[in-house]
Amino acid sequence: MPYRDTWATCEKCGKQFIFTVEEQRRLDNLGFEVTVPSLCPDCMRAEEMSPGPHEGVVKWYDPDKGYGFIIQRSGNEIFFHRSGIGVTGPDRLRIKDGAKVSYRIEPSGKGPQAVDVVPLDEA
Template sequence: MSTVPTGKVKWYDAEKGFGFLSQEEGADVYVPKGSLPSEVEALKSGQRVEFGIAEGRRGPQALQVRLVDPLPSVAEAKRRSPDELHGLIDDMIKLLEVKVQPDLRRGKYPDRRNTKKLAEVVRAVARELEG
């Protein structure tokens, strides 16, 4: 049974197109851009990876790197915590109850000054929920 080498990205310079991986067992491994999956532009320090390995002119070189723990998307990284989102939704509900529902009960549309701010809050909540 053969095991695939695993390790973490020690560092990677996207401009230069190479970096190094630290193996769980063994020496650091050179990783050129050509060894990365086609959809990956760069690696981030600390990312866990699996890779093939070959002996290059200057030591071990990674082949066919595969991300074990892909980084979260930018949107996910910027997502609010559930507690923050709960507070945002509470604020939205209060705005609806105080600024919108009374006018609607009286058979008229709410004042545009109120609805503009509320629409911004509703859009912010929607973006957070969509993730």
């Protein structure tokens, strides 16, 4: 798919911004859908830290350590603990590196963390 720099307007603050080729490649590499974002980078970062629910990609999860990290669309990484996984049984095995997940964000003593982490069905 040929990428090109695309102008977009933020739905929230009205700022114009460029959805760059680099950004499109980065999203593709992470496994995100490459669509023009409705929010500028600043508003997206703010939105991503709202309670959610959000969608992201598991950067890594270590069942032995009992925690891992989710990459948000902005590239920001958010911690999750085993107790924040919202599925039981075999579905838990789908929480693994590169998996698309939905999650909510809750504050914790060590900063925001992802909870209700649930694997998304691949399209």
